[in-house]
Amino acid sequence: MRILIVEDDAVLGDGLSVGLRLSGFSPELVDSCADARHAIGMEGFEAVVLDLMLPDGSGLELLRELRQRGSDMPVLMLTARDGLDDRVTGLDAGADDYLGKPFELPELSARLRALTRRAQGRAENLLHWNGLALDTAKMSGQRGAEEIAFSRREFTVLAALMERPGSILSKAALEERLYGWQEDVESNTVEVHVHHLRAKLGSGFIQTVRGAGYRLAPEGAA
Amino acid sequence: MRILIVEDDAVLGDGLSVGLRLSGFSPELVDSCADARHAIGMEGFEAVVLDLMLPDGSGLELLRELRQRGSDMPVLMLTARDGLDDRVTGLDAGADDYLGKPFELPELSARLRALTRRAQGRAENLLHWNGLALDTAKMSGQRGAEEIAFSRREFTVLAALMERPGSILSKAALEERLYGWQEDVESNTVEVHVHHLRAKLGSGFIQTVRGAGYRLAPEGAA
DNA sequence: ACCACCATGCGCATCCTGATCGTCGAGGAC
DNA sequence: GTCCTCGACGATCAGGATGCGCATGGTGGT
Structure with a gap:
């Protein structure tokens, strides 16, 4: 924080x-x-x-x-x-x-x-992108009629991405968001959480930018 | 005014x-x-x-x-x-x-x-959710013909949740509501009160969101 | 008697970890 | 230019530790 x-x-x-x-x-x-x-x-x-x-x-x-x-x-x-x-x-x-x-x-x-x-x-609690509405108070998302639930870490990663739609967030940045100050955890947790998010949102929703990080796919894409 | x-x-x-x-x-x-x-x-x-x-x-x-x-x-x-x-x-x-x-x-x-x-x-000081009407003046609730009484702490927790139906309230937030944020009391009082509330309202009325807090179950659920 | 708080043990969702597999892209040989 | 090779990075998966939340009972205060 x-x-x-x-x-x-x-x-x-x-x-x-x-x-x-x-x-x-x-x-x-x-x-x-x-x-x-x-x-x-x-x-x-x-x-x-x-x-x-x-x-x-x-x-x-x-x-x-x-x-x-x-x-x-x-x-x-x-x-x-x-x-x-x-x-x-x-x-x-x-x-x-x-x-x-x-x-x-x-x-x-x-x-x-x-x-x-x-x-x-x-605060206004809704973030929108590509048909997904993310309610930060409810820690859940909605796409069409479908309600999607996220675990806390998943949600943290997704919210970080949706706050700056389109821009690239490095894994380090996402880690900091997850763990704050603490030392960098030596593992691939971010990748794992992104994996889980893709399972829920479709594999195209989050793009990986090799060597740089992750970002939301441009609107219009799946 | x-x-x-x-x-x-x-x-x-x-x-x-x-x-x-x-x-x-x-x-x-x-x-x-x-x-x-x-x-x-x-x-x-x-x-x-x-x-x-x-x-x-x-x-x-x-x-x-x-x-x-x-x-x-x-x-x-x-x-x-x-x-x-x-x-x-x-x-x-x-x-x-x-x-x-x-x-x-x-x-x-x-x-x-x-x-x-x-x-x-x-307008009455009534909060409604999922068939429960909570009278904030009488510190009691009503569901159908049944009148449900709450203790002060139970009521405080329940009222906090019903003021933002669907939103997740962290335990810290609920504690703040109960005690007016001084020291964080190290205990599980909130959990206990939620437990009591569930006994009175049915176990489905209040949902727990692991790692995040509690919220009212979506309307339509038990 | 009731209410609020505290302590304890247990069950389980969640998250971390590390190993393995897949993929991308640069560079060199032809 | 095309293809191949290789190294680095990312994806995936499953086992397991962690710690959260629940239940319950005991204690004290009103």
Whole structure:
């Protein structure tokens, strides 16, 4: 689960990175508004941990900007311990949650998990491709009248592919999606899951690009 | 939509005001029973968010008074995290809904919206699925002529599932609903409650999705 | 008495693992 | 250019470990 951390204090930032990675997230650390804007533009993050005091501007500005662009990405604000005003303005600006410093890592990760869970509920949950509708809330797909069930790993792989239809995802990328931070598992699990998916979706649905990875077949193909 | 907030904690009250305004309400904040009485007399509010502990009396008193005067204004109670008795007495006294602290703003506004909708359309607080009608005010269900009673925890789990019929809710999500995310309680309470629910509703009513969570069985199934 | 929580053992779906087989494509010989 | 060979990569399959979810009973609190 990719998390963007926007924090200019190097020590705290590193601590957060390490801690969250240990808790099963895949954090990315930036230390300025500019970098944050850039990173958010790249997409792929499921939540943002946002410090208010940044060298090149206030985190609040960034937040407002984000919301004005219509993003509903979950944002957790880090505020000074007694910055009550900050909290109110933060919520006002569209933060989903806040945490006063100093804080405990377990609490942060718990809240992050809660945030991402909640975000899932409100997001539009349907991905479409080539006649298949994938419902991420139900972890199942539908093609015509036929309902197709997936196991968790199968679903994870398929969802990753359908989020970027047509683009090639390397096996390493898919592995990271399956296992997150952890070391690369030495085996061919991805291939096996793709195999199972093809059994359910038809052998043409997922194409393999030799030496590069997998992608969804162009629409119109079987 | 004008909402009256009765809350004596300044920080929480402010947060509520801001948050609800964000969500499109027009909240008014008072911090005592006396002010609340006065404000309600002015009419014009569509719902009340009522804290139980107030400096000049219990919110329960206020609630009872209100109902005795024949008002059917929607009231959402805020209760302490483990104030289970409070909830029961609160519902008895005529509250339409309750929310344990700490709570999430999005949930509060969602519930408020539901409350006002309900009051408007006189729609009942009933959730339907597969022949079961769940009355969220009475904490009980009905299937055909048979009335089914649930314990609080059972009800909470069931209501969560029925609010998103067909969606998969992870155990973590259900735990959050039960305990309001603090520490993840290391135990299998959710499983046990599901077990009890299945005993009352039939083993097919709630499906388990291995590695993911639980969901209601598709309609038409047992 | 009821309800909620915790602990334990078991059964089984799921996923991993590793071996084997199939396939693709580059390069060389003719 | 055509064919062949070979190496690398991917597909497939089956056995087996893992860990999840279920059932059940016990304990404590209300």
